Amino acid sequence: MARPRLAGAELEARLRELPGWSLEGGKLHREFRFADFVEAMGFMLRAALVAERMNHHPEWSNVWNRVVVDLTTHDAGGVTASDVELARHLAGLAGDPRPVSGPS
Amino acid sequence: MARPRLAGAELEARLRELPGWSLEGGKLHREFRFADFVEAMGFMLRAALVAERMNHHPEWSNVWNRVVVDLTTHDAGGVTASDVELARHLAGLAGDPRPVSGPS
Amino acid sequence: MARPRLAGAELEARLRELPGWSLEGGKLHREFRFADFVEAMGFMLRAALVAERMNHHPEWSNVWNRVVVDLTTHDAGGVTASDVELARHLAGLAGDPRPVSGPS
Amino acid sequence: MARPRLAGAELEARLRELPGWSLEGGKLHREFRFADFVEAMGFMLRAALVAERMNHHPEWSNVWNRVVVDLTTHDAGGVTASDVELARHLAGLAGDPRPVSGPS
Numbered sequence: 001m002a003r004p005r006l007a008g009a010e011l012e013a014r015l016r017e018l019p020g021w022s023l024e025g026g027k028l029h030r031e032f033r034f035a036d037f038v039e040a041m042g043f044m045l046r047a048a049l050v051a052e053r054m055n056h057h058p059e060w061s062n063v064w065n066r067v068v069v070d071l072t073t074h075d076a077g078g079v080t081a082s083d084v085e086l087a088r089h090l091a092g093l094a095g096d097p098r099p100v101s102g103p104s
Numbered sequence: 105m106a107r108p109r110l111a112g113a114e115l116e117a118r119l120r121e122l123p124g125w126s127l128e129g130g131k132l133h134r135e136f137r138f139a140d141f142v143e144a145m146g147f148m149l150r151a152a153l154v155a156e157r158m159n160h161h162p163e164w165s166n167v168w169n170r171v172v173v174d175l176t177t178h179d180a181g182g183v184t185a186s187d188v189e190l191a192r193h194l195a196g197l198a199g200d201p202r203p204v205s206g207p208s
Numbered sequence: 209m210a211r212p213r214l215a216g217a218e219l220e221a222r223l224r225e226l227p228g229w230s231l232e233g234g235k236l237h238r239e240f241r242f243a244d245f246v247e248a249m250g251f252m253l254r255a256a257l258v259a260e261r262m263n264h265h266p267e268w269s270n271v272w273n274r275v276v277v278d279l280t281t282h283d284a285g286g287v288t289a290s291d292v293e294l295a296r297h298l299a300g301l302a303g304d305p306r307p308v309s310g311p312s
Numbered sequence: 313m314a315r316p317r318l319a320g321a322e323l324e325a326r327l328r329e330l331p332g333w334s335l336e337g338g339k340l341h342r343e344f345r346f347a348d349f350v351e352a353m354g355f356m357l358r359a360a361l362v363a364e365r366m367n368h369h370p371e372w373s374n375v376w377n378r379v380v381v382d383l384t385t386h387d388a389g390g391v392t393a394s395d396v397e398l399a400r401h402l403a404g405l406a407g408d409p410r411p412v413s414g415p416s
Contacts, residue, residue: 037161038361038405041152045253046354048145049260057141061165093350142257146301149357150250156361197250245369249360256353265349269373 002075003082014084020096021087026078027059028071028087032094037064043094050089056082058090106179107186118188124200125191130182131163132175132191136198144169147198154193160186162194210283211290222292228304229295234286235267236279236295240302248273251302258297264290266298314387315394326396332408333399338390339371340383340399344406349376355406362401368394370402 006014015023021030034040040062051057059070069090071083110118119127125134138144144166155161163174173194175187214222223231229238242248248270259265267278277298279291318326327335333342346352352374363369371382381402383395 037152037156038358041149041156041361042354042358042405045145045149045357046350048141049257049350049353052141052257052261053263055261057168059165059167061163063163064161093354142254142301145257146250146254149253150246153246153249153361153364157364157367159365197246245360245364249357253353253357256349260349260353265376267373267375269371271371272369 002073003080005073005076005078005080006084007078011079014079018084018087018091020091023079024070026072028069028079028083030069030087030090032067032069032090034065034067034094040065040067043067043090046093047090050093051086054082054086054089056086058086106177107184109177109180109182109184110188111182115183118183122188122191122195124195127183128174130176132173132183132187134173134191134194136171136173136194138169138171138198141168144171147171147194150197151194154197155190158186158190158193160190162190210281211288213281213284213286213288214292215286219287222287226292226295226299228299231287232278234280236277236287236291238277238295238298240275240277240298242273242275242302245272248275251275251298254301255298258301259294262290262294262297264294266294314385315392317385317388317390317392318396319390323391326391330396330399330403332403335391336382338384340381340391340395342381342399342402344379344381344402346377346379346406352377352379355379355402358405359402362405363398366394366398366401368398370398 011023015021018028021028023029032043034043044060044062044067047058056073059072061068071086072078073080073082115127119125122132125132127133136147138147148164148166148171151162160177163176165172175190176182177184177186219231223229226236229236231237240251242251252268252270252275255266264281267280269276279294280286281288281290323335327333330340333340335341344355346355356372356374356379359370368385371384373380383399384390385392385394
């Protein structure tokens, strides 16, 4: 069963913990740029492994070194804690520094 | 150096050899559907290996079991023989039967 | 916690349900051959997604179109139901026909 | 056609440029360790893309976070410049610092 949809102040608070991500069309959105196609694919495979483990999958596109990601939970009709968790994982895979505190 | 842009009767003839592909926005376009996310990723990663070998890369997106592909050659401003070749490879990877005759 | 180690008649019964697999050095063993390196990698990457989802990973090697797989459960000191389940998944990914009956 | 086999002082000079690699059984050998299975697979996919582009493929094995690589050129009966080139690429993908000077 999907987790409840995040909204209002709670969603805003979560977004502040996700530098680089924005809310577009009701989805968590981010564009990643890599050195080249090989690095972009390396990111996508590692992200796919995490997504399959979570059973929560991204909407995403790739053109050479760019990967654009949109995260939403269809069953909940919006952004949920699963999207926030996947967003945090993807940021880590792409090389963002881990936050000093807060949930891992 | 990019191969020349295909147009007119030549492009139409090539399209007839590529069942499932259409011309959308000046690009070779096709949507593939797979059994699940694992099979969709299996397709994308094999396609990535072929694309990297050809040094000719797709524009593509994925949502769970669907992969939408658009092929164009930016340096040529349209569809070239490289796009046709990549389209044929992708069809083969996705399980289309190989043509009985014609260029491999 | 690891599932219990299979042995004796129970292990033999499971092996009979896994055509192509043998017991070597106390591990479920099989060699897969594919058309080429691209197909071998496509198999490994799809298998990796399944393995990560199961949190149960293979010991495996690759040389061009060949992939050799050994499955064991270190915490149990031998072959467990998790290895049997992963073996069945890998066979399916490699194109073995699904069994008509029996556990999926 | 395969490049000529490297031997003697030439091979030793090349090995000195490849920290972490050794000669074992007439092959360039190295064990890589990563944070986890996801990172190991990310390395293998990126390495596979480079290998397919070079049309020069590794002999390698994986157990969870470890990837053991052996490089040789079968047609030449030993280590060639292609193996050295692939070894350098793999080191770069695994995060080794690039050499300040010398061939890229």
